[in-house]
Amino acid sequence: MLKFRQETPYVIVIDALDESFSAEETARLVKLLTDTLAGPDSPNIHLVFTSRPEMHIRVAMHSRVYQILLTTRDEDTIQDVRFFLRASLNRTRTTRPIVFGQPPIPWPSEDEFESLAFQAGGLFVYAAMAFNFISAARHNPKQKLDLLLRKKSTVGADIDQLYRQIIATSEDPVAHAGCQRPSSISASHYRSQDSENSFTWIERISL
Numbered sequence: 001m002l003k004f005r006q007e008t009p010y011v012i013v014i015d016a017l018d019e020s021f022s023a024e025e026t027a028r029l030v031k032l033l034t035d036t037l038a039g040p041d042s043p044n045i046h047l048v049f050t051s052r053p054e055m056h057i058r059v060a061m062h063s064r065v066y067q068i069l070l071t072t073r074d075e076d077t078i079q080d081v082r083f084f085l086r087a088s089l090n091r092t093r094t095t096r097p098i099v100f101g102q103p104p105i106p107w108p109s110e111d112e113f114e115s116l117a118f119q120a121g122g123l124f125v126y127a128a129m130a131f132n133f134i135s136a137a138r139h140n141p142k143q144k145l146d147l148l149l150r151k152k153s154t155v156g157a158d159i160d161q162l163y164r165q166i167i168a169t170s171e172d173p174v175a176h177a178g179c180q181r182p183s184s185i186s187a188s189h190y191r192s193q194d195s196e197n198s199f200t201w202i203e204r205i206s207l
Helices: 023-036 055-060 075-095 112-119 124-134 143-148 159-168 173-177
Strands: 008-014 045-051 066-070 184-191 198-205
Touching: 023 045, 023 055, 075 124, 112 124, 112 143, 112 159, 112 173, 124 143, 124 159, 143 159
Parallel strands: 008 045, 045 198
Antiparallel strands: 066 184, 184 198
């Protein structure tokens, strides 16, 4: 193991655990790290995982945890996402004169904006990924928004469906998506009885 100063606390963060490995590999990684760092002679290391609450990950995590739920449903977060969408779409409208004219025509309509904001809910990454898709260079933003809103969706919209739309219609899906899956977060904290190490599990729950 790497040499750490015993008196100095360290933090190891493994983000998007659910997106990185197979179920078996994920379980092995969690067990390897938590078992290795649980010994009394281990350095003072805090281990943080972030993940959606997939069943195989729940099973792999230690049962003695302290959980803190953070949600994307609060009004402040929803309003922040709406502000982001409004400002971003307006920037596209005012910087694409070939599409929107000079002076630019109003866009999107209130119904279109409300539909997009409803799909995003309080999820910033969904909003950012949708905006990247809509405003992609060499594409018509109005047509892209129409395509995105063509299928009805629920709050916090179907991220897999959004990815499928981007892949199916984009010449450069990686550039347009460019974001991790959105989610809200809950934190789980476990302190080993045998050492000063603690293991924190961050669940990212799409709402």
